[in-house]
Amino acid sequence: MNHSLIETREVSKHYRMGATTVVALDRVSVAVGQGEFVALLGTSGSGKSTLLNLIGGLDHPSEGEVIFDGRSLAPFTKREMARYRRHSVGMIFQNFNLITTMTAAENVELALAFGGLTGRERETRAGELLERVGLGERARHRPSELSGGEQQRVAIARALANRPRVLLADEPTGNLDSTRARELLSLLREMVAGDKLTVLLVTHDRDLAAQFADRTIQMRDGKVETMNAER
Amino acid sequence: MKFPDILRLALRNLREARLRAGLTTLGVIVGVSMIVSMMSFGLGLQRNAVQRFRDLDLFxxxxxxxxxxxxxxxxxxxxxxxxxxxxxxxxxxxxxxxxxxxxxxxxxxxxxxxxxxxxxxxxxxxxxxxxxNIDLTTYVRANKRALLRQVGGALVPNGATRFKTYLAGRMISSPEADEAVVDESFLRSFGFERPQDAVGQTLELLAPGGADEPKAGGGEEAGKKGAGAKDEANAKDEAGRDEDDDELSFFGLPLEEASPEDDPAASALAARTFRIVGVLKTEVEGGAQGGRQFRGMMPVSSIYIPLPAARAWADRYRNSISEVAFRLARASGVLKEGETAGxxxxxxxxxxxxxxxxxxxxxxxxxxxxxxIVDQLKELRTVFLILNSALGLLGGISLLVASFGIANTMIMSILERTREIGIMKAIGAEDREIKLIFFVEAGLIGLMGGVAGALAAWAIDAVANRLAYRFILQPRGVSYVDFFALPPYLWLGAILFAVAISILAALYPAARAARIDPVKALRHD
Structure with missing residues (x-):
C-alpha cells in the first residue's frame, strides 16, 4: 500500500454527555488504498460509524486528522467541507435516508443539482444511474412505493451521482434480508469495480464482510482491534 | 445549486405543507391588505384635498x-x-x-x-x-339695469380653472374680441332667468361721456369724476362684500332703476359694448369674510372682458387719486413721458x-x-405624511404579527425537515444553500401574501367606496368621489415590504437550519 487514498492519523472523537465524556474513537489510524473494498467490522458502539462520518466529512475529529488523497481535511472551511462531501465521497446508510417526498429520480437529481448539473443533462444522468442500479422502470416512484432493496439502490445511485472517489456505506444491508443483502453488495461491487472506486463498508456481518471485502478492519470500543491482510 | 433549483425546492416544500403555508400566507394577506387599504385611504384623502386646492389654482x-x-x-x-x-x-x-x-x-x-x-x-x-390683474369698478348696464360692478380683465386664452366650467356659452374667443364672460351672480343681479338667456346679450361699461381727453377733463367732468370716485370708494367694498346683495350694492345712486335708453343723461355717458359669450359656473365656496372672493390668487369678478380692453378702459378712466399719483410721478420725472405706470x-x-x-x-x-401658498402646501403634505405614517403603522403592526407567523412556520418546518436537511448536507449542500432554501420559502410566502393582500386591498377599497357612495354621498346628493388612492408605488411597495419582512422573519430559522448537525439529523427519525 504505497498510496493510500484515505488515511486517518491518530483520530479521536469525544462526546460530552452531561458530566461524562464518552470516547467514541480513541486514536484510530487506518489507511485505505485507491480501489480497495474494505469492511469495517464491529459491534454496535465500537466506533465504526463515527469513523465513517469523520471520513465522510460529516463530523470533525476531536483530535488527529483525516487525510484524503494526501490532503488533510482539518483546515477545510465549512464550504470546502460541503464541496468535499459533494464531489469526493458518496454515502449510503442503513435507513437509506432518501427524501420521502421526492421520487427516486428526484432524489438522484437533488444530488446532481448540488453538483451543479442542470436541465436535460441532469435528467439524463439520473436516468442512467437508476438504469445501472436496475430501477429504470421505477424512477417516478416515491421511496414509500419501493422495497427496502430498491430504496437502497436509489441511495447507491444518488451516492455515485457526482462521481465520487470513495463510497462510504454505513450498514447498507442492515434493513435487508440476507438474499437482498447479497444482491445489493454484488451490485455495489459490480458498480465500483469499473470505476476503481474505493469502498468502505461498515457492517457487523462477518460473513458478508468476508465474502465481499478485500480486507476487514475489526473495531472494538473505539479502537482498531485487528487489521487483517489482503486476501 | 442554481437558483431555479432552490426555487423549485422551496415551492415543493410549501406544497408539501399546503395548509400550514396557506394559513401563514393568510396572515401576510391580512397584514398587507391592512397596510395598503389604510394607506390608500390616507393617500386618497390627501389627493382629494390637494386636488381641491389645485382645482382652485391655489398651488x-x-x-x-x-x-x-x-x-x-x-x-x-x-x-x-x-x-x-x-x-x-x-x-x-x-x-x-x-x-x-x-x-x-x-x-x-x-x-x-x-x-x-x-x-x-x-x-x-x-x-x-x-x-x-386689472379690475375696474364701474357701472355696467345690461338687461336695462345699470349696477356698479367689478369688471376684471382676462387673459385670452386663459389657463385658470375659473374659466374652465361654463353654465352656458364659452370663453372669450380672442384678446381683440368685444366679448365678455359673466358669472352666476351677474345673472341674478341683472335679472337673467337662465344662463342661456344672457349668452348673446350685450353689456355696456359706462363712463362719463365726452371723456376723450380724460386727463384734461372740464370742471363738470372732474366734479362728476370726483363724486364718482367717492361713491366708488364707498360702494366697492359693499360690492365686494356681497355681490349678490343688489340693494346694498347700488343704494343711493341716481342711476338705480334708470331706463338708460330714455334717460337724457344717458346720452352724456360713454359706453363700450361687449357681447356676453359665456356664463361661468361660480364654484368658489366660503370666500373670505367681508372681503373679495379669490379664485387661486386672483380676485373674482362677476364680469370679465379681454385684458387689452380692460387696460384701455383703465388708462382712459383713471380715478382721481390715481390721476394725481400719475401726474405727480410725471412731474417728478420718476415716470418718463410715454411711460405707463405698470x-x-x-x-x-x-x-x-x-x-x-x-x-x-x-x-x-x-x-x-x-x-x-406653496408653504401651506408643504404643511398640508406634512400633515398627511403624519396621517399616512400612522395609518401605515397600524397596518404594519398586523404585518409584524404575520411575520411572527412566518417565523413560527419556518421553525416548525425545520423540526419536521431536520432529517431532510441532514441528508442534503450529507450529499453536499452548503450552509448557504440550506439558508437560501428557507429564505426563498419565506420570500414566496411574503410574495404570494403580498400580491393577494394588494388585490384584497383593492377589493376592500372598491367595496368601501361603493358603500360610502351608496349610504353617505348619494343620499346627500353628492357626486361620486373616489376616497382611495392606490398608486403603483403603494401596492408594489407593500408587496416588497411583505417579502422583506418575510425574509427577515426567516433569518433565525434559516440560520438554525444551516446549523443542523448532519450526523445527528441522519440518526433522527
Whole structure:
C-alpha cells in the first residue's frame, strides 16, 4: 500500500454527555488504498460509524486528522467541507435516508443539482444511474412505493451521482434480508469495480464482510482491534 | 445549486405543507391588505384635498406685485415709508397686499410691473402664463339695469380653472374680441332667468361721456369724476362684500332703476359694448369674510372682458387719486413721458406646483414681490405624511404579527425537515444553500401574501367606496368621489415590504437550519 487514498492519523472523537465524556474513537489510524473494498467490522458502539462520518466529512475529529488523497481535511472551511462531501465521497446508510417526498429520480437529481448539473443533462444522468442500479422502470416512484432493496439502490445511485472517489456505506444491508443483502453488495461491487472506486463498508456481518471485502478492519470500543491482510 | 433549483425546492416544500403555508400566507394577506387599504385611504384623502386646492389654482399661482405708482411718487418725494402697500393703482386694496406687508421677509419691490416686465416673467422657465390683474369698478348696464360692478380683465386664452366650467356659452374667443364672460351672480343681479338667456346679450361699461381727453377733463367732468370716485370708494367694498346683495350694492345712486335708453343723461355717458359669450359656473365656496372672493390668487369678478380692453378702459378712466399719483410721478420725472405706470399686481401661473418655489425665487431676484401658498402646501403634505405614517403603522403592526407567523412556520418546518436537511448536507449542500432554501420559502410566502393582500386591498377599497357612495354621498346628493388612492408605488411597495419582512422573519430559522448537525439529523427519525 504505497498510496493510500484515505488515511486517518491518530483520530479521536469525544462526546460530552452531561458530566461524562464518552470516547467514541480513541486514536484510530487506518489507511485505505485507491480501489480497495474494505469492511469495517464491529459491534454496535465500537466506533465504526463515527469513523465513517469523520471520513465522510460529516463530523470533525476531536483530535488527529483525516487525510484524503494526501490532503488533510482539518483546515477545510465549512464550504470546502460541503464541496468535499459533494464531489469526493458518496454515502449510503442503513435507513437509506432518501427524501420521502421526492421520487427516486428526484432524489438522484437533488444530488446532481448540488453538483451543479442542470436541465436535460441532469435528467439524463439520473436516468442512467437508476438504469445501472436496475430501477429504470421505477424512477417516478416515491421511496414509500419501493422495497427496502430498491430504496437502497436509489441511495447507491444518488451516492455515485457526482462521481465520487470513495463510497462510504454505513450498514447498507442492515434493513435487508440476507438474499437482498447479497444482491445489493454484488451490485455495489459490480458498480465500483469499473470505476476503481474505493469502498468502505461498515457492517457487523462477518460473513458478508468476508465474502465481499478485500480486507476487514475489526473495531472494538473505539479502537482498531485487528487489521487483517489482503486476501 | 442554481437558483431555479432552490426555487423549485422551496415551492415543493410549501406544497408539501399546503395548509400550514396557506394559513401563514393568510396572515401576510391580512397584514398587507391592512397596510395598503389604510394607506390608500390616507393617500386618497390627501389627493382629494390637494386636488381641491389645485382645482382652485391655489398651488400653481403666484401673486407678483411691482412697485406701485404711489410708491414711486413717495420715494421721489423722499418719503420712503409712506404709501407702500397702502394703495393699488386702481386705488383698491386686496388681502394679498396686507399679507405682503405683514411678512417681514418681504421688502419693497424694486421694479414696476410693466408690459416689458411681464414679458420677462413669462419667459422664465416653468412659467405657463402671466396675467396682470386689472379690475375696474364701474357701472355696467345690461338687461336695462345699470349696477356698479367689478369688471376684471382676462387673459385670452386663459389657463385658470375659473374659466374652465361654463353654465352656458364659452370663453372669450380672442384678446381683440368685444366679448365678455359673466358669472352666476351677474345673472341674478341683472335679472337673467337662465344662463342661456344672457349668452348673446350685450353689456355696456359706462363712463362719463365726452371723456376723450380724460386727463384734461372740464370742471363738470372732474366734479362728476370726483363724486364718482367717492361713491366708488364707498360702494366697492359693499360690492365686494356681497355681490349678490343688489340693494346694498347700488343704494343711493341716481342711476338705480334708470331706463338708460330714455334717460337724457344717458346720452352724456360713454359706453363700450361687449357681447356676453359665456356664463361661468361660480364654484368658489366660503370666500373670505367681508372681503373679495379669490379664485387661486386672483380676485373674482362677476364680469370679465379681454385684458387689452380692460387696460384701455383703465388708462382712459383713471380715478382721481390715481390721476394725481400719475401726474405727480410725471412731474417728478420718476415716470418718463410715454411711460405707463405698470400693473399693481399680476398672477404668474406655473406649469407644475413643484417648480413654483423656484419661480418665486427668480421673481424675487428680478426685484418683484410675490406671494404664494406653496408653504401651506408643504404643511398640508406634512400633515398627511403624519396621517399616512400612522395609518401605515397600524397596518404594519398586523404585518409584524404575520411575520411572527412566518417565523413560527419556518421553525416548525425545520423540526419536521431536520432529517431532510441532514441528508442534503450529507450529499453536499452548503450552509448557504440550506439558508437560501428557507429564505426563498419565506420570500414566496411574503410574495404570494403580498400580491393577494394588494388585490384584497383593492377589493376592500372598491367595496368601501361603493358603500360610502351608496349610504353617505348619494343620499346627500353628492357626486361620486373616489376616497382611495392606490398608486403603483403603494401596492408594489407593500408587496416588497411583505417579502422583506418575510425574509427577515426567516433569518433565525434559516440560520438554525444551516446549523443542523448532519450526523445527528441522519440518526433522527
Amino acid at each position: 400653481n399661482e403666484i401673486t407678483v406685485s411691482g412697485r406701485s405708482l404711489v410708491g414711486l411718487v413717495s420715494s421721489a418725494m423722499g418719503d420712503r415709508s409712506g404709501g407702500e402697500g397702502r394703495e393699488g393703482r386702481e386705488g383698491r386694496r386686496g388681502r394679498r397686499g396686507q399679507a405682503d406687508e405683514n411678512d417681514p421677509a418681504r421688502k419693497v419691490p424694486e421694479r414696476m410691473l410693466t408690459e416689458a416686465a411681464l414679458a420677462e416673467i413669462a419667459g422664465l422657465p416653468g412659467v405657463a402664463s402671466v396675467e396682470p 400693473y399693481a399686481m399680476a398672477v404668474v401661473r406655473v406649469t407644475d406646483p413643484d417648480v413654483l418655489p423656484g419661480v418665486q425665487t427668480r421673481l424675487h431676484e428680478l426685484g418683484f414681490n410675490s406671494f404664494s
